[in-house]
Amino acid sequence: MFRRVAIIGGGAAAATLLSELLERQSPQSLHLDWYTGGEASARGVAYGTASERHLLNVRAASMSMFAGKPRGFLDFAQRDDPAIAGTDFLPRRRYGDYLEAEVARALQQGKAHGHDVNIIPFAADALVPERDGVTVIHGEESRRVDAAVLALGALPPQPLPGVSAAALDSGRYVVDPWRLLADRAAWPQPPRNVVVLGLGLTAVDVLLELSAHWPQTTFTAISRHGLLPEAHLHAASAPADDSxxxxxxxxxxxxxxxxxxxxxxxxxxxxxxxxxxxxxxxxxxxxxxxxxxxxxxxxxxxxxRWAWERVRHRMPPQIRDALTALERDGRLQRRRGRMQSVDVAGDGVVLHLDHAGHSQTLAADLVIQTVGLNTDVRRTPHRLISQLLTNAHIAADPLGLGVLADTDGHLQRDGTREAPTHWAHVFAIGSLLRGTLWESTAMPEIRQQARHLADQLLAP
Ligand SMILES: Cc1cc2nc3c(=O)[nH]c(=O)nc-3n(C[C@H](O)[C@H](O)[C@H](O)COP(=O)(O)OP(=O)(O)OC[C@H]3O[C@@H](n4cnc5c(N)ncnc54)[C@H](O)[C@@H]3O)c2cc1C
Known part of the structure; x- marks a missing residue:
């Protein structure tokens, strides 16, 4: 059993692992250092939104934090509103409330079990794995633990190739759509026309929110195939019986x-x-x-990949209806194409697109990049990840899908899949494990990983 454990990350994955550990009674008490990165604990990007338009894309009955308590989120939501059904798609904000409530409860329970949690509201900057422990460094401080878990979520988004420095400096090419949604009031005048690059679930969130706040703005959304994600049916369908x-x-x-x-x-x-x-x-x-x-x-x-993600990560039917209405009203147009370059032109920006060998030009007041979660550790300014890679403590997945790890979440230093070198006491959970598990970003997978990781950390 690892008695002193550092959990690094302030989102749902860290909150789920923390709660799993504190819920359990172990023969020895635990000491947890929780590095939350300085943000409001537990919500992360996905559940930090205040907008009622941003819905979960998984039905309430499947969103429990705990593999052992499948009705967890549904029970929480029904306490406020008994009319809520397990098949509903609830606002993500409400899920953030659930995460916070569960963490508060787990902290109480942990105390009763004799566990002790030190919440460190900073980012961990560096990590030095040694034979029998790990040193975690933030600022001038370093702390030694028996094991560390990286629960960092997706990495900061990076601009696509072809975007000029001038376009980035102008503020008219937005790389981080979440920051724009949080700061949109800072726009003195709503833009007349906005281009959204990408057509996944992040694009959907951006289109719904900005079209409501900027009622005169028109939107052009561009992707290679010009297709929106598929939608769930109103009624839940059970997975096929026998696959x-x-x-x-x-x-x-x-x-x-x-x-x-x-x-x-x-x-x-x-x-x-x-x-x-x-x-x-x-x-x-x-x-x-x-x-x-x-x-x-x-x-x-x-x-x-694009086709799989469209059918696998579906949107709620009411979101599909809202987008259909935007298209019908002429405020949203979808186009097929690949962005080749973006540059400043007058007060706006100009995009060069390629579609089937034909170039097209498009002018916009604002371009928003929404190309999905970034887990490519090979090109990231993320300080902790860069330090771990530079010191060869971890290695990158060759397809840019996170870090090399085994299916139990142990990070690997280097080597090949045939001859990997594992750290016995450095783990990851969530998005960084996409290269190993592929599906590793949503709560149904994260709660399974948290349970399994808690078993490993507490194993005698
Ligand atoms: C917009 C959006 C909607 C989604 N909707 C759903 C949904 O409906 N259902 C579903 O199941 N999944 C959904 N997901 C998937 C989602 O990724 C997971 O459900 C979950 O939020 C992932 O949590 P996480 O903790 O792994 O990552 P995050 O929420 O990204 O949290 C990572 C945290 O770690 C912090 N951090 C980073 N570096 C450090 C460091 N060095 N030290 C300390 N802290 C650090 C970050 O600041 C951040 O707070 C959605 C994702 C997004 C982006």
Whole structure:
């Protein structure tokens, strides 16, 4: 058992692990150092939004923090409003309230169990793993612990290639959409036309929020395929009963082209529709990903990722309806294309796009980059990650999907998948493990990881 543990990160993953640990009675008391990065503890980017328009994209019944208490979030929400159903998509703000309430409860419970938590409202700057412990450094202070867990979430977004320094300096190219939403009141005059680069769930949040606050503004959203994420159905559909045959067939031939063929076949045969097939693969995704050789993973990233994410990370139906209304009113247009460059032009910016070999030019007052979670540790200004990489304490996933780690979350120093070098006492949870697990960013996966990690940390 590790008695002194540092949890580094101030979001839902850290909060979930902390709560899992404090809930348990262990033979020896625990001492936890929780480095929250200075933000309001537990909410992170996803649940820090104050907007009622920003909904969970998972139904309330599936959003518990605890693998062992599946109704956790639903019970919490129903205490305020008994009319809430498990199939509802609730505001993410409410989920942030739940995270905070659970952390407060866990801190009390931990005290009763004799555990002790030191909340350090700063970012950890550096980490030095040694044979039998880890030194965690923030500012001038260093603390020695038996084990450390990185729960850093996604890394700060970076500008896409092709964006000029002048466009970035002008403030008319926004790299961090969350900061813009928080600071949008700082815009003296709403822009007339806005380009949103990317068409995933972040783009959806941005479009809904800004179109409400800037009622005269028109929006053009651009992605390679010009398609929005698919929507959930109003009524919940159960995952397909028996995906065992499909999973076995996929395991037998770990080849992306073959997998796509199998999926197409399965979705045409399955009566309950493609959503049921996609959802039924969720518990198997880490095992399937582990079967794929690196060149097949690279092929998936090049050819199938966008299509998979559209069907896998779906939006609530009421959000789809709101976007349809924006399109109908002529305020939102979707276009296909790849951004080649963005530069300043007069008071605005000009974008050069390429679509099927044809170049197009587009002028805008403001461009917002919404290209999904950044987990590429190879090109990040994140101080702790840079330090760990520079000192070769960790190694990057070759496809830019986080860090090398094993399926238990132990970080690897270097080496290949065949001959990895593990740290026995340095772990990660959440987005940094995408290279190992693929699906590793949402609560249903994070709570499983937290439970498993708590088992490992407390194992005799
Ligand atoms: C907009 C959005 C909506 C989402 N909606 C859903 C949803 O509906 N359902 C779902 O299941 N999932 C959803 N997700 C997925 C989401 O990523 C997870 O649910 C969860 O929020 C991830 O939490 P996290 O702690 O891993 O990351 P984060 O919430 O990003 O938290 C990481 C924290 O670590 C801090 N940190 C970074 N570096 C350091 C350091 N060196 N020292 C200390 N602290 C540090 C950061 O400041 C941050 O507070 C959504 C994600 C986003 C971005």
């Amino acid at each position: 065992a045959g499909l999973v076995e067939a996929m395991r037998d031939t770990p080849d992306i082209r073959h997998w796509l063929h199998l999926l197409r076949e399965a979705t045409t045969q399955e009566g309950s529709g493609w959503r049921a097939i996609v959802d039924s693969l969720r518990p198997h995704s880490a095992g399937l990903w582990a079967e794929l050789p690196l060149e097949q993973r690279a092929r998936f990233m090049r050819h199938a």
